[in-house]
């Protein structure tokens with residue numbers, strides 16, 4: 211495993227900086243040879259001096275020794291420079307490769323996998339550097355081994371036994387460093403989660419976005435404590451390794467000192483007995499000291515190299531991460547949508563351990579239609595959108611684009627046919643122009659188009675009021691490019707950011723499929739109406755999917771789909787669904803009631819009390835007091851189920867918002883309606899008897915229920931009849 215990892219590291223480093231690494235190798239060999247040469251030259255000179263050799267004989271080794279000293283003075287500086295330069299080149303290359311790989315993960319699943327994120331965190335932090343560290347570490351080891359070999363050969367000439375003893379004394383250093391390096395790499399991996407959590411807390415504590423909430427809730431100290439807990443956890447693990455390392459190093463140091471002392475005593479004894487020359491003794495002492503120094507540093511390098519390789523494996527595992535979405539070997543071109551997109555028995559869950567989110571969705575989205583996706587929180591609307599963009603593939607079933615399974619397309623090509631705005635649109639801390647330009651990089655430099663997109667999104671006016679207009683930096687965390695600080699960034703409101711996101715999608719131009727996932731949620735009511743009209747014009751002839759909790763946003767959709775329990779629970783036009791009197795109708799009523807004045811809402815509550823009171827007072831077999839015709843819904847039904855099935859549709863705006871003589875409400879949005887408009891298709895509110903038809907199944911002539919009129923009637927009535 212490790213040899214393969216090593217080979218990958220070397221290949222990668224060589225591809226990143228071949229010349230710098232070549233030069234480093236050359237200088238390193240010279241540097242490695244210098245200590246050996248020095249020891250030999252010293253021996254020659256000392257022996258020459260002792261034997262009173264003539265000066266010319268000593269001049270050559272003396273000159274060489276001086277040259278070696280000179281070289282030793284500057285080779286380390288050269289190797290350091292070459293190493294720093296090439297290491298930077300290798301890091302640049304590895305970072306580029308890493309983010310290329312991350313960018314090639316076309317789905318979202320990996321980004322929601324904590325193990326992957328831990329690994330990515332390591333790969334980003336030290337995994338990339340570890341490539342250079344492993345390569346240079348190994349070169350350092352090789353150089354050290356050369357030096358050690360030279361020193362040992364010198365010793366071998368004096369005493370093979372001593373050489374073996376010295377060599378053996380060095381081996382535990384390698385074993386110790388090897389074990390420590392494994393523990394260090396393991397600690398990096400084990401503490402990566404804690405480190406990421408610590409980063410998360412520290413990010414929150416320093417984040418401008420979180421500052422408001424943290425202060426208002428007074429949770430700064432709590433978050434700080436959590437951050438420090440994570441740090442303590444990681445520090446405890448690091449401390450354990452540090453202690454083990456100290457123990458190992460101390461033991462090895464003691465062993466080395468004992469061996470050196472024994473060798474010195476032995477050589478002095480031999481020299482005293484005339485069996486070693488003075489030069490031999492001085493060489494031996496020098497060689498042992500140099501050997502032990504070399505062994506210490508080589509063992510350390512060896513350990514670090516091993517640790518780097520172990521960490522580099524995390525980096526490699528990200529590079530070798532299998533595709534998150536299977537891409538077809540030969541992807542089919544994505545043709546312009548001609549007929550329809552179809553969900554065919556689509557089942558989906560985020561992982562096998564989790565519950566099913568979609569349980570057999572069948573849905574046809576014909577080309578050119580606008581489909582509104584509605585439903586309660588967490589029912590899977592955004593999940594459907596994610597499948598449509600191929601961020602995930604269905605667990606079962608298929609989504610077809612003109613009959614072709616999306617899995618046959620490359621995700622990138624498919625997305626080129628899609629324009630989308632999400633509720634959690636990204637706030638890029640770039641200039642306004644760049645923020646919009648990201649919608650289509652080919653058009654980003656075209657200021658006229660960028661401005662036109664901003665105009666369509668209703669953003670142009672506020673952009674023109676910004677200090678640098680389209681060149682204003684949208685950031686509170688980065689300084690502007692102006693050194694005076696005058697041109698520092700500004701921030702926008704949530705709704706303004708949403709308009710910038712809309713401008714982005716408008717710049718993208720007409721795509722086959724337009725997705726608006728709560729795209730107008732941050733907008734004020736006037737802006738929403740205005741933007742909706744613009745979106746309507748933008749989506750003419752374009753297939754669009756609109757997810758919204760504001761039912762006014764989707765009411766003019768060609769098809770409204772109510773998602774519940776993982777399936778399409780209801781579908782039809784607004785009118786159909788209101789007539790159906792199901793969950794959509796109920797949701798619409800609840801929202802409509804929200805627009806009523808307080809007196810109306812109070813009346814609604816009182817009406818409920820009143821009905822409850824009646825139900826309690828009534829004998830079980832009694833006919834409902836305000837029972838409507840036989841086709842009326844039962845009294846215990848939900849508000850809309852309680853309406854007569856032959857009642858007019860509920861496609862009205864909130865009643866009190868409309869003039870009594872208003873036009874049918876499914877015509878234009880409320881604020882566009884003239885005050886003298888014709889009556890609502892729901893029937894004029896004054897058509898309803900003021901003494902109130904029953905709310906829970908009023909008579910058929912009681913007037914249409916598409917407006918909450920019965921509750922108004924009920925209000926009057928209950929004041930008379932409520933005990």
Ligand SMILES: Nc1ncnc2c1ncn2[C@@H]1O[C@H](COP(=O)(O)OP(=O)(O)OP(=O)(O)O)[C@@H](O)[C@H]1O
Pocket residue numbers: 322560564567585586587588589590591592593594
């Ligand atoms: N990445 C994920 N991993 C696991 N579960 C997820 C993930 N994303 C969403 N869910 C779960 O899937 C369910 C559906 O979520 P989804 O966001 O699709 O709902 P929604 O209908 O769009 O909700 P809302 O109206 O609140 O936006 C929820 O229970 C949610 O917790």
